[in-house]
Amino acid sequence: MTQTPLLQVKGLKQYFNISTGLFRSTHLKAVDDVSFDINAGETLGLVGESGCGKTTVGRSLMHLYLPTAGEVIFDGEKLAPGPVLDSFRRRAQMVFQDPYSSLNPRMTVGDIVAEPIDVHKLYQSKKERNNRVAELLDLVGLSSEQATRYAHEFSGGQRQRIGIARALASRPEFIVCDEPVSALDVSIQAQVINMLEDLQARLGLTYLFIAHDLSVVKHISNRIAVMYLGRIVEMASSVDLHRNPLHPYTRSLLSAVPVPDPDKARELKRIILKGDVPSPLKVPSGCAFRTRCPDAIPACADSCPLLREVSPGHSVSCIRIPVTGA
Amino acid sequence: MENILEVKGLKTSFYTPSGVVPAVGGVSFQLKKGSVLGIVGESGSGKSVTAYSILQILTPPGRIDSGSVKFNGQELVGLSEKEMRKIRGNKISIIFQDPMTSLNPVFTIGNQLIETILLHTSRTKVEAHKRALEMLSMVGINDPERRMHQYPYELSGGMRQRVMIAMALVCEPEILIADEPTTALDVTIQAQILELMTELQHRLGMAIILITHDLGVVAGMCDEVIVMYAGHLVERGAASQIFYQPKHEYTKGLMRSIPRIEKDEKERLIPISGTPVDMLLLPKGCAFAPRCERAMKICLEEKPQEYWINGYNHLASCWRNVKEGTLAPEVPGKRPMIQLKEESV
Numbered sequence: 001m002t003q004t005p006l007l008q009v010k011g012l013k014q015y016f017n018i019s020t021g022l023f024r025s026t027h028l029k030a031v032d033d034v035s036f037d038i039n040a041g042e043t044l045g046l047v048g049e050s051g052c053g054k055t056t057v058g059r060s061l062m063h064l065y066l067p068t069a070g071e072v073i074f075d076g077e078k079l080a081p082g083p084v085l086d087s088f089r090r091r092a093q094m095v096f097q098d099p100y101s102s103l104n105p106r107m108t109v110g111d112i113v114a115e116p117i118d119v120h121k122l123y124q125s126k127k128e129r130n131n132r133v134a135e136l137l138d139l140v141g142l143s144s145e146q147a148t149r150y151a152h153e154f155s156g157g158q159r160q161r162i163g164i165a166r167a168l169a170s171r172p173e174f175i176v177c178d179e180p181v182s183a184l185d186v187s188i189q190a191q192v193i194n195m196l197e198d199l200q201a202r203l204g205l206t207y208l209f210i211a212h213d214l215s216v217v218k219h220i221s222n223r224i225a226v227m228y229l230g231r232i233v234e235m236a237s238s239v240d241l242h243r244n245p246l247h248p249y250t251r252s253l254l255s256a257v258p259v260p261d262p263d264k265a266r267e268l269k270r271i272i273l274k275g276d277v278p279s280p281l282k283v284p285s286g287c288a289f290r291t292r293c294p295d296a297i298p299a300c301a302d303s304c305p306l307l308r309e310v311s312p313g314h315s316v317s318c319i320r321i322p323v324t325g326a
Numbered sequence: 327m328e329n330i331l332e333v334k335g336l337k338t339s340f341y342t343p344s345g346v347v348p349a350v351g352g353v354s355f356q357l358k359k360g361s362v363l364g365i366v367g368e369s370g371s372g373k374s375v376t377a378y379s380i381l382q383i384l385t386p387p388g389r390i391d392s393g394s395v396k397f398n399g400q401e402l403v404g405l406s407e408k409e410m411r412k413i414r415g416n417k418i419s420i421i422f423q424d425p426m427t428s429l430n431p432v433f434t435i436g437n438q439l440i441e442t443i444l445l446h447t448s449r450t451k452v453e454a455h456k457r458a459l460e461m462l463s464m465v466g467i468n469d470p471e472r473r474m475h476q477y478p479y480e481l482s483g484g485m486r487q488r489v490m491i492a493m494a495l496v497c498e499p500e501i502l503i504a505d506e507p508t509t510a511l512d513v514t515i516q517a518q519i520l521e522l523m524t525e526l527q528h529r530l531g532m533a534i535i536l537i538t539h540d541l542g543v544v545a546g547m548c549d550e551v552i553v554m555y556a557g558h559l560v561e562r563g564a565a566s567q568i569f570y571q572p573k574h575e576y577t578k579g580l581m582r583s584i585p586r587i588e589k590d591e592k593e594r595l596i597p598i599s600g601t602p603v604d605m606l607l608l609p610k611g612c613a614f615a616p617r618c619e620r621a622m623k624i625c626l627e628e629k630p631q632e633y634w635i636n637g638y639n640h641l642a643s644c645w646r647n648v649k650e651g652t653l654a655p656e657v658p659g660k661r662p663m664i665q666l667k668e669e670s671v
Contacts, residue, residue: 049512155601185368186539190583190597197594212512215542219585219592239590256517257587258542262565264588265546272521273514276482 004076005037006206007061007174012070014053014060018281028280030056032230033070035307040173043200043207045221045238047214047253049277053230054210058176061208062094074174090120093167097179099159103151109162110147113137116170136165140195157188161195168199174206181216193220214257218242223313226250229280229288232307236314246316249289287318295320330500330533331357331380336393338372338379345606349375349388351557357501362527362534364548364565366541366580368602372557373537377503380535381420382410398500415446419494423506425486429478435462435489436474439496446497461492466522484515488522495526502527503535508543520547541584545569553577556603556613559632563640573635573642575621576614612645620646 014031031053038044048054060067063079072079074088093116096102103112110133116122123129134144140161151159160180167175177196181189197220199205211217217224218238225235226249234247245251252271259265273292278284284291290300299319307317338350350372357363365373378384380395382402395402397417402410422428430438439458443449449457455474462470465488478486487507494502504523508516524547527534536547544551544565551568553561553576561574572578579598586593600617603609609616615625625645633647634640 049514157601185602186541186580187368187583187598188602190585190595191599193585194595194597214513215585215587218587219595242587243590252514254587256513258516258520258540258546259588260541260545260569260581260584260586261588262545262569265542268546270517270521272517276484276515277512 003039006040006075007038007208008073009037009057009061010035010071010073012057012060012072013068014056014065015068026281029230029283030280031060034227034230034232035070036225036232036235038174038206038208040206041200041204042222043209043220045217045224046208046210046227047212047217047224048227049212049253051277051280052227053280054212054227055178057227058094058178058208058210062092062176063088090116090122090170091172092174092176093170093172095160095163095167095175095177095180098183099156099163100183102163103159105151108148108150109137109142109154112151112162113147113165113169116166120170122170132169136169139168139199140165155188156184157191160184160192164192164195164199168203171203172205174208176208176210178210179212180209182211182213189216196220214254226253229277229283231288231304231317232315233289233318234314234316235307236316240314244314246310246314246321247289247318248293248295252294328359329356330359330398332394332396333376333380334394334396336376336379336395337391338375338384338388339391340388342387347605348608349557349605350379352393353554353557353559355552355559355562357533357535358550359500360527360531360533361549362536362547364544364551365535365537365554366539366544366551367554368539370556370602370605371554373554374505375557376554377420377505377535377537380503381414381418383414383420415442415494415499416497417499418501418503419497419499420503420505421487421490421494421507423509425483425490425510426478428490429486431478434475434477435481439474439489439493442493442496457496458492461496462489464495464526465489465492466518467492482515483511484518487511487519491519491522491526495530495532498530499532501533501535503537505537506539507536509538509540516543523547541569541580553580556605556608558613558643559641560614560644561642563635563642567636567640571640573633573640573647574614574644575618575646576644577642579617579619612643622646 012031012034015027015029017025018028019025034057046054046057059065061072063085077084079085079088113136114129114133117132123132133147137144137147142161181192184192200207209217209220221238223237224241225232228249234250245254252273255271259268275292278291286301286303287305290296305317305319307315309315310321310323334354336350336353340347340349353376367373379390390403436458440454443454443457459470462473467473467488508519511519538544548565551565552559555576561568561577568577572581582596583598585595598617603613611626611628612630615621622645630643630645632641632643634652635642635647
C-alpha cells in the first residue's frame with residue numbers, strides 16, 4: 001500500500017507559555033514532537049490519560065492553536081494561514097466531548113447545524129439551506145421538525161447527534177472526534193458509536209478518534225497511537241496493540257482496563273503503576289515514563305527514546321524493545 | 327452469612343416545582359456482612375439517591391416517602407438527626423465521586439482528617455494527629471507528615487480519593503458506600519484505588535456498596551449486583567448470574583451494548599434504542615418497555631412483578647420471566663398468576 005496519506009503530521013509541537021512570576025515564564029510542553037499519518041477512510045485512535053496532550057494534538061492539527069513547530073499536510077498541501085487553511089477548515093471538522101457546552105443555547109438546532117454552511121456560504125437559496133439541514137438531521141437520526149427547537153430540549157445522546165450533524169454540514173472528509181462518547185450513558189454510547197461507523201462507511205470519512213476509554217477506541221479504530229506526557233509512546237494496528245503491546249506504559253494501561261466479565265476479571269494479572277503522572281512542567285529527563293516504569297534501567301534517564309518501527313506497522317519508543325522482523 | 331443491612335420497599339421522591347420525581351420507587355435488597363454489593367445503572371436511575379437515602383443525606387426537595395432501612399436490626403428511617411449522626415461516619419461511611427468538591431479547599435488535609443477523628447471518637451488532639459498519620463499511610467500515601475500540611479489543590483485526583491477513603495475509614499465502619507469512586511480518575515489510577523479498596527475490605531472486614539455505571543468495575547469487585555432503571559430495581563443476583571445469565575431485557579441490552587476489549591474480532595455493538603426515560607412522565611407499565619425490543623402488551627399496561635429465578639438468589643422484575651420464575655414472596659399486593667400470551671407489540 002503506497003497511497004499518500006490524507007493527513008500527515010510531522011514533528012508537531014505545541015508549547016504554552018506559563019507565567020511563573022512577574023517577569024518569569026516557562027514552557028508547558030503539551031505536545032512534543034508528535035508525528036503520524038492518517039490514510040483516507042481509516043480511523044486513528046489516540047489514547048492516553050488526562051493531561052497527556054491528546055486533545056491538544058487534535059486542536060493544534062486543526063490549527064485552532066498555531067502550532068509552535070512542525071507541519072500538518074492535508075491532501076498534499078501544507079497548512080498555513082491563508083487560502084489553504086480556509087479550504088481545510090471546510091474539509092475538516094470537529095466533534096466535541098461535552099454536548100452541553102458545545103451547542104449554543106440561544107440558537108435553534110437548525111441554525112447550529114447550518115452554521116458551517118453559513119460560514120462557508122455553501123448554498124444558493126434559503127430553500128437549499130433548509131433542505132440541507134433537514135437532510136443532515138435525518139442523517140443522524142433526528143427528525144427535520146426538530147430544527148426549530150433549542151438544544152436544552154434534547155437529551156445528551158441527541159445533543160451529540162446534533163454536534164455530529166453540524167460537523168457533517170460542510171461535507172468534510174476528515175473529522176476529529178474529541179471524546180465524543182465519554183459524556184454519554186453506556187446504552188447511548190453504543191448508538192453513537194454505531195452511527196459514527198455507519199457515517200464513515202457511507203460518506204467515506206476519515207477520523208481521528210481521541211478518547212481515554214480503551215475499549216471504545218479499540219472497537220472503532222484501525223490503528224491506535226498511545227500518548228504519554230505529550231509524546232506518542234506506541235503506535236500499531238488496533239489488533240496488534242492489544243495482542244502484543246510492547247511499551248511498558250501501554251501494557252499497564254491495557255491491564256488496568258476493567259473487563260466486564262467476572263471470571264476473566266479474577267484471572268487477569270494487573271500491572272499496577274505506582275504514583276501519578278508527573279507534572280508536564282517537570283517532565284523527567286530521558287524517557288518521561290521512567291519514573292513509573294516497572295522495567296526502567298539507568299540508561300532510560302540518558303536520552304529521550306525515539307519512536308521507531310520495531311516490526312511492520314508497529315512503532316514504539318522504548319530503548320528496551322529490540323527491533324524484530326524486517 | 328448474616329445481613330448487615332436490609333432495605334425494604336424504599337421510596338424516595340423529589341418534590342420539584344415541575345412535579346414529583348419518584349427517584350427511588352420501592353427498592354428492596356440485603357447486604358451481607360463483609361461482602362461487596364454493586365449497584366449499576368445509568369445516570370438518573372436512582373442509584374445514588376438509594377445510597378443517600380440509606381444515610382439520610384438527601385437535599386431538601388427530596389425525602390423518603392416510605393420503606394425501611396435496617397442496619398444490624400436497627401431501623402434507620404425515622405431516626406432523629408442526632409441519632410443518625412452516630413451512624414454516619416461511625417458505622418456507615420460514604421465516599422463520593424469527585425474528591426475535589428468533597429474536600430474543603432481552605433483547610434489542610436491534616437486539619438480535615440483530625441476534625442473527623444475528634445468528632446467521632448474520644449481521642450485527644452495528639453492521639454488524633456497520630457491516628458491521622460496512621461490512616462494516611464494505610465491508604466498508601468507516602469510522606470504523610472508532609473501531606474498533612476497540604477491543601478486539597480496540591481494533591482492529584484488519585485491522592486484526594488485516597489484521603490477521602492482515609493477519612494471514611496477513620497472509625498472502621500461496618501459499611502462503606504462508594505458512590506462512583508473512580509469515575510473521575512484515569513484508568514491506571516482507577517486500578518490503584520480499586521486495589522486499595524479491595525485490600526482494605528479484606529483487612530477491615532467491612533461490607534462495601536459500590537455504585538457505578540461501569541460494568542467492568544462491577545465485574546472485578548462485586549459479589550452481588552443490583553441493576554437499576556428509572557428508580558426501580560430491575561434485576562438482582564450474584565455477579566456471575568447478572569453477567570452470564572441476565573434475565574431482564576435491560577440487563578441483557580446493557581451487556582450487548584458495551585465494547586469488549588478482550589475480544590479479538592470486531593463485532594458490531596447492539597445498542598439499546600430510544601432515549602432515557604423522563605422521570606416526570608413515567609410510563610404506566612414497565613419503565614423500560616418503550617425501549618424494549620421484546621415488550622409485550624402487558625409490559626405497557628402493568629408494572630412487572632419481581633420473580634425469583636433458579637432458587638432464591640436471582641431476582642428479575644420482567645414479565646418475560648413469568649413462566650420460569652416464581653413470584654417473589656415479599657412483593658406487597660401479591661396477585662394470582664396471570665395467564666400470558668406472547669404477544670409482541
